[in-house]
């Protein structure tokens with residue numbers, strides 16, 4: 490909710506929320522139970538950042554800025570914590586492969602003196618979203634390359650012990666939101682385990698249904714959410 494002046498009175502209205510999915514099938518799954526603005530921003534962090542930033546800029550230019558951005562869609566889950574069909578809410582949105590490979594291992598860009606690799610959604614929103622949807626909370630990684638081996642899955646968990654899921658857009662959406670000073674959150678429905686590549690085994694229909702159901706439960710939380 491946001492406070493606004495109307496004919497000399499202070500009134501409240503629901504916060505304007507932008508929901509960003511990667512692909513149209515995810516957008517449609519969300520739109521079944523969420524009536525706000527949902528856009529498909531493409532696969533990967535660069536497309537997601539560019540198209541989210543464009544939507545935020547256009548809304549601000551037109552005088553009705555968004556107060557919250559939600560990155561969502563299907564994701565790979567780290568087993569056993571995040572099984573197929575379950576939901577994850579990010580308390581950290583982390584770019585897992587933004588950095589440099591060295592003889593001593595991977596260095597995040599922050600160790601090189603640049604930028605950021607993690608965005609943290611508002612704590613109360615994460616808590617309320619998880620309670621409403623039954624989601625687990627933890628780190629959701631953003632990767633530019635889908636994990637396809639057990640060795641890579643193990644390496645990611647070694648670097649990010651709190652990681653529950655990996656997807657490809659959250660950090661890009663969060664960078665765009667941060668550039669506008671807008672809070673961000675990420676909700677993911679698990680379609681496949683993170684590990685050896687088996688695209689045929691992805692349970693996309695089950696995950697999209699979990700996404701629809703999850704957004705139905707999240708909507709009252711979003712409608713009553715107040716920016717700090």
Ligand SMILES: O=C(O)c1cccc(C(=O)CC[C@H]2O[C@@H](n3cnc4c(=O)[nH]cnc43)[C@H](O)[C@@H]2O)c1
Pocket residue numbers: 511512514515531532533562563564565566632634635636655656657658680681682683693
């Ligand atoms: O083929 C379909 O019908 C279909 C419907 C909805 C979504 C898709 C996608 O392929 C979405 C790609 C999207 O999913 C995320 N994702 C899912 N699993 C993983 C993973 O193991 N590692 C990384 N990302 C994953 C990701 O955000 C992609 O953008 C297809």
